[in-house]
Amino acid sequence: MSNSLPSDVFPLGIATKILFDDNAITAVSSDFGGIIVGRRPLGVFCPSSEDDIVQLVRSAYESPKPFSITARGRGHSDSGQSVSTGGITIDMRSLAAGTQRIRIRVSSENGYSPYVDVGAEQLWSEVMLETLKNGLSPRTLLDYMDLTVGGTLSVGGLSGQAFRYGPQVQNVHELDVITGKGELVTCSKKHNSDLFFAALGGLGQFGIITRARIALQPAPTKVKWVGLVYTDFEAFAGDEEYLITLDGTTGKKKGFNYIEGFVFLDHNQVSSPFFSDEEVAKISAVTSEHGGAYFIEGAIYYSDDTAFTIDQEVESILEGLHYTKGFKFIRELSYTGFVDRVRCEEEKLRRFGLWDIPHPWLNLLVPKSRIHDFHEGVFKGVFKQGNTMGVILIYPLGKNKWDERMSLVFPEEEVFYKIGLLLSSFPVNLGCVLRQRDEVLRFCEKNKIEAKQYLPHYKKIEDWMKHFGSKWDRFVEMKKKYDPKAILAPGQCIFSSPLV
Numbered sequence: 001m002s003n004s005l006p007s008d009v010f011p012l013g014i015a016t017k018i019l020f021d022d023n024a025i026t027a028v029s030s031d032f033g034g035i036i037v038g039r040r041p042l043g044v045f046c047p048s049s050e051d052d053i054v055q056l057v058r059s060a061y062e063s064p065k066p067f068s069i070t071a072r073g074r075g076h077s078d079s080g081q082s083v084s085t086g087g088i089t090i091d092m093r094s095l096a097a098g099t100q101r102i103r104i105r106v107s108s109e110n111g112y113s114p115y116v117d118v119g120a121e122q123l124w125s126e127v128m129l130e131t132l133k134n135g136l137s138p139r140t141l142l143d144y145m146d147l148t149v150g151g152t153l154s155v156g157g158l159s160g161q162a163f164r165y166g167p168q169v170q171n172v173h174e175l176d177v178i179t180g181k182g183e184l185v186t187c188s189k190k191h192n193s194d195l196f197f198a199a200l201g202g203l204g205q206f207g208i209i210t211r212a213r214i215a216l217q218p219a220p221t222k223v224k225w226v227g228l229v230y231t232d233f234e235a236f237a238g239d240e241e242y243l244i245t246l247d248g249t250t251g252k253k254k255g256f257n258y259i260e261g262f263v264f265l266d267h268n269q270v271s272s273p274f275f276s277d278e279e280v281a282k283i284s285a286v287t288s289e290h291g292g293a294y295f296i297e298g299a300i301y302y303s304d305d306t307a308f309t310i311d312q313e314v315e316s317i318l319e320g321l322h323y324t325k326g327f328k329f330i331r332e333l334s335y336t337g338f339v340d341r342v343r344c345e346e347e348k349l350r351r352f353g354l355w356d357i358p359h360p361w362l363n364l365l366v367p368k369s370r371i372h373d374f375h376e377g378v379f380k381g382v383f384k385q386g387n388t389m390g391v392i393l394i395y396p397l398g399k400n401k402w403d404e405r406m407s408l409v410f411p412e413e414e415v416f417y418k419i420g421l422l423l424s425s426f427p428v429n430l431g432c433v434l435r436q437r438d439e440v441l442r443f444c445e446k447n448k449i450e451a452k453q454y455l456p457h458y459k460k461i462e463d464w465m466k467h468f469g470s471k472w473d474r475f476v477e478m479k480k481k482y483d484p485k486a487i488l489a490p491g492q493c494i495f496s497s498p499l500v
């Protein structure tokens with residue numbers, strides 16, 4: 001891959017949209033993780049249309065000295081996935097600088113129930129704002145909504161609704177993708193389906209997503225938020241696994257619409273935007289007494305016309321659960337208040353200077369059959385010292401909601417846990433936290449726990465081959481077809497040289 005840009009490759013119209021100044025380049029030379037240093041692209045491209053991107057990619061593809069191209073959403077990756085050395089970084093957000101590209105369709109046109117066509121540069125929070133004006137909402141969300149549609153569809157998109165609707169990539173009807181050859185292709189399950197499935201969870205390897213058609217459903221106006229604290233891991237995991245079976249489609253009780261679980265390794269980790277100070281103190285005390293605690297967060301959606309049965313519904317879901325007596329917390333929230341919960345935490349962390357610090361995150365999908373081993377080895381082993389900064393997520397998901405044809409990788413077992421070690425660290429402690437992160441991976445490897453990384457980061461091709469497992473050959477085949485010169489998304493460190 002060329003380390004300099006050939007001067008004659010850019011058609012006149014786009015050359016002026018590339019910034020080469022230090023400020024522009026520095027702004028795209030790091031990410032939310034704050035771990036990767038020393039990578040710098042040659043320039044930052046600010047397209048104002050899809051056609052601009054087509055021209056840029058075609059220039060790279062047709063050049064005798066191809067240069068790499070990185071689409072960057074918000075750069076909220078944790079290990080340099082959207083940061084490149086050399087080449088051009090596309091600031092996808094500049095597409096949203098003009099008019100927003102969010103068009104809602106409520107008819108059942110094309111056989112779809114309501115949907116929204118969105119520019120991939122849009123944030124989910126922007127999409128939500130528009131859909132709510134029509135009383136609609138995407139079926140499955142993110143904990144944090146200020147991420148781009150393209151950036152999250154390239155990785156998967158997981159949150160507490162995924163047990164019911166699958167990841168975000170499962171709720172997409174159609175995509176527009178600019179391939180590594182500079183061709184704009186519309187794809188869906190029926191048309192150009194190989195590109196459609198490859199691009200979903202495809203880590204940006206096959207093309208730049210410029211538009212997505214996302215499934216919508218009627219939006220609730222209110223949420224009953226339920227928090228349950230446990231001191232016993234068996235009871236906690238058993239209840240989580242039971243709760244995800246109540247998915248409203250099984251003829252059983254109507255369950256939660258959202259379920260996530262958390263580990264509080266010590267009292268410093270007890271936090272929720274919905275706890276009062278007294279509740280934090282009470283939960284912190286029990287956490288200290290038991291050397292840790294577990295927390296289920298559930299939410300059930302409703303509207304004014306169903307409000308009269310909501311308390312009964314909540315009681316019915318909670319019947320027979322094994323949380324610690326006296327540790328049930330219930331709140332009534334607006335739907336938007338619930339959806340915005342992590343943004344509130346962001347504001348708080350920013351005030352304390354704790355947002356722009358390194359985030360050596362590790363996300364894993366761990367088979368249900370090994371979750372107790374993982375708990376013992378990781379939470380009671382690797383992290384036994386305490387003083388861990390950040391949030392630890394742990395909640396089960398069912399494979400029946402995931403389409404095997406997508407590039408997104410997940411374990412073989414029917415049920416697996418999403419583990420989010422969303423750690424933060426002061427720069428001075430970063431080395432130590434990174435070692436802990438490696439230790440978790442080594443523990444899984446040594447104990448043959450077939451965990452798959454979500455938002456993966458590997459440097460060696462053998463590790464990527466292992467990660468993709470039976471999907472690897474197909475992944476390479478699709479790369480040869482759609483980005484044979486390996487121009488796209490070099491920050492993922494998968495393909496470093498052309499495949500042709």
Ligand SMILES: Cc1cc2nc3c(=O)[nH]c(=O)nc-3n(C[C@H](O)[C@H](O)[C@H](O)COP(=O)(O)OP(=O)(O)OC[C@H]3O[C@@H](n4cnc5c(N)ncnc54)[C@H](O)[C@@H]3O)c2cc1C
Nearest residue numbers: 073074075076077082143144148150151157158204208209
């Ligand atoms: C505070 C916070 C909360 C988060 N919460 C969640 C969560 O609840 N659920 C979840 O699943 N994830 C979550 N994440 C992870 C997040 O989904 C991923 O890091 C995602 O990739 C970030 O989106 P982005 O727009 O910043 O993408 P970037 O980091 O800019 O890009 C990520 C990758 O996608 C590629 N890419 C970007 N845009 C496009 C495009 N249009 N077409 C093709 N490739 C593209 C990039 O080249 C890069 O390889 C969270 C991250 C943070 C920092």
